[in-house]
Amino acid sequence: MKKFIMKYLMLNCKDATFLMSKRDEGKLSMIDRMRLSLHISICHLCRKFEKQITEIGLGTKNVHSDFQLPVDVKSKLKKVLDEMGNSLVENF
């Protein structure tokens, strides 16, 4: 009986994790939203998945390199910018 309910009323974990991305962008129908929250409420694995993906999303947003821009690249940029600036002035 439990298996029967799982099969017909519940999403499996594959579908639940798939639908989560859609829900995050507001692209789920009412019925799928209900099925998804039902699944999350009883499945601790998908609950973990959801929480960890949120963490990753926040972390990703803030990813910055700690490499430095080489000095010679900076001077090249300056040069290009100067030249361009001068030619713009001349055209006025």
Next chain:
Amino acid sequence: MDNHINKAEPNKWVERYSELMYQYVLPRVNDNDIAQELIQETFLSALKAINGYRGIASEKNWLFSILKNKIIDYYRKKALQRGIVTMPDLQEYDNEWFDTGGQWVEEKAPKNWQVPENIIERKEIQRIINWCKDHLKNLQQQVFTLRYMEELDSDEICKVLSITPSNYWVLIHRARLQMRSCVEKKMV
């Protein structure tokens, strides 16, 4: 600091912003030359548009919004060169993660994480995330970058990358599964 009307000062751009821009753009394009190219293009576009700069946004925000557009343009051009995406069999792809009943395969199921509170370890997590992102497959990586670094929505991403929505949802699902399990492995 910025409580006066902002005035663009192009002769100070390189000193003020090039480093910040570089650190922003590099993880988003994964290529040193392209990163530098996009910075240069941003400065040049900004210079051309300088009369349109009204000083409402700070100079920095203004330059960064141009840079963001350059990044998206870069992905758009890349997609045009690539041609049409043919996706592998949609039914097959996530057998790695789920069994035939769609339940988590035991060794791929999410484990508990010890998420650090202090900032240095947060930095460490960002390094891990960046490493994992760099190791995503091509299209998954592009989709993930545009979604989570550039924060575009699915409709915008489909347009930029010339993919269908159904391709998109599969790609982002895979990317999320892959990222989560990579970060988990690296954190231990």
